[in-house]
Amino acid sequence: MRIKLIRKETSPTLDDLPIWEGGYDGEDSDEFPGSIVTELSKDLDVGNWYALEQFKESFEKSSTTNETWTEVSVPVLTAEGDSRVNIQVEQYQASHMLIEAVLHFAELFQNSGRLWIRVE
């Protein structure tokens, strides 16, 4: 799943550069396809641009659990050095965490123009 944030007064196009882009590209990233956003909230589609407030409103009604488990890879640093550890997590819960964190993060930019968000 990739998420893009764009600041623009009019509807974004494919050529617009995002102010922030991120998501989960780790091992098993196909466990987090963008289409999960539609499973979380039927009002949201993958690949569409949404005004941030509209997205938030639809996302507030989303599911947070689906009893499908997956794993996410997290970086850890110990006395032995850098490595990564996989931690089990519910698929919907992790996807929800990801999107919710990005929505909260987007508040940093809200005073500087109209924001749009897209899930890919």
Next chain:
Amino acid sequence: MSNEMDTMTLAEAAEKIASLQPGEYTVEYTDSTHLSTDTWYPLLKIQLNISLNLSAASGAEPFYRLVVITEGMQINAQNRERDLRTLNDALAQSLVGTGILRPALTPEVAYDIFQLTKRRAIFLVPDTNALSTGVLHWLLRALSGTQVWLVPSVISLTQVQQHADRLGRSANEQKPNNFRSAIRSRRLINATLSFLERYQEQYQVLEVDPQLLRYMRPAGRGSGDPDEGDVLEDRLLIEAIHEVFRATRSRAEKRLVTSDVTLARVLRTEGIPTLFMQVPPLPEGAIPCLFYEPLARAFLGAPLSHLLWELTHTFATVRLRDSMDDEILKLQAYWPGKTPIDWSKERLQVHSAMRNTARSDAETHIAAVGQYTTAVLPEASFVQVLRLGGSLLQQEGILEDLLSRIPEGMRPTPRIARMAAELLVQAGFARNEGNLLLATAALEQLDHALAAGMLDEASRLWEQFLPYNILIDSLRERGELDKETFAMIVETPLGGRPSLKACDRLLRVPIYLGQAWTHDGAVRDGTARPQDERMIEDFSRIFSDKAQDGFCRINDLLPELCVSLRISPWAAASQIQRLVQENRFPDLSFVSAAGSQITARDQIVTGNLASIETIPIPMDRLTIGDRPAFTVSRRPS
């Protein structure tokens, strides 16, 4: 049961801790500076969730939530509130340091850090607080894409020495009055030194004139209480920072990192760019063991073993009790004869009383024993399996060699590679000779089929793999399948119940190979290849049913067509495109329009094994010629 303690590193203990049974546990501590040996205070409740959907062979750590339960603690009745604050501060710092909690950031600081993530290099000068409160640990994760050079001050290290001296003198005193200073000192000493040990090649100590160190508080006269900060020490630090910023002729950004409000204000006044980050108050309710951090563009968190390790370094001795109040695990950071090497390797003494676990019971059901994994059904992304096959086709070799030939950004981890190798062997695309993997003729056939876009042929080759064979048969018989049903179906033929995750992964393989598709939450059979006449008949019937004013959207027509004919959207689109080019729909017109972003749930694989990719299968359009058609209309008569 023996009380013997084993000395272990975190890596050695992690596997043991990861095998805990699901359930609720209590984390407690004791500390000889202020508690008797048999007095334990509760810190956390841990709710450990282990997914039986994921097999033990996956090696993933279990998910857990924690709840702080320090509220009832009382060490000094007259200082209860201050003591509780000290305890909670130490807990919060441990959680920030392990990556479970995010520091408290103002929007301005968060934005500053966001801008710093775009820089290639940065100098960070942490004060003593930042070194020990965990905020610096978090910051370095957020700046993982930036080269960071740390410049801690010798003043901080001198403070560490002072605290260590005082802590050493209070060991085994068992005096309640030692509580606050002991907890703060231990946290400061161990967190600071372990941080510098872990980042040993990334820092340079900022020196000050040794003559000026005399102005630091003498050992034993400092309170260790951040509420009683020392002005002269802060001024020493500020002057040292001014000097290093002047001397560092570099265009890299520089920031001082502090959790001290007053210091941050003074630094700002003196024009020193500062990142002010505080440890957040402990959240109410259950805290998950991981969270997504947009600044790092990653999930951050800690497995239970890492949390217990950190807590032991903060609280001296920690134990884990299960829901029956039995002590399962005890970890100890201090013992006679502990060496500097033990400290630098973060060794602890561990006593484990863990029983056989639910996951080892699952492992006893595993019948299929492979060279690379004991999983009943190996779990690996299909694309990763094909990539490994591509590497194997280039040249035989041991698994590590095959991995090294895959470009770094696409390379699976060793764990996934083992699963993928096992799948290739079990499916007949590879064979073992000792440690060598060799390609079979079937792998070359698979490569040719994929390169030519002959997904039906590729699927037929995969039917050599028993679970996939059962899957295709089941899809044809039932029409649709979910992972739970499939897990039940394959249990007997495979000699054990596979994990739901492995079943979920396998259910995607026919989708990738154009034999199935997802609709209404289930994986549907798409193996049928109807005759052209049947396709034309059903297409026309569904168009007539659904058209309004002579128009019908592909989005409305295609799913119903695929359900009716049990054909996959990939195969249906391909057949319809050919029929249109042959003018087999003389009454219908396929209306082209400007393209929009493809939104598709399913993907198929394309390309040969060496360059395998996935492309989406849209349900809202058909490509006629080289243009997308979104609607079908009846031609005027």
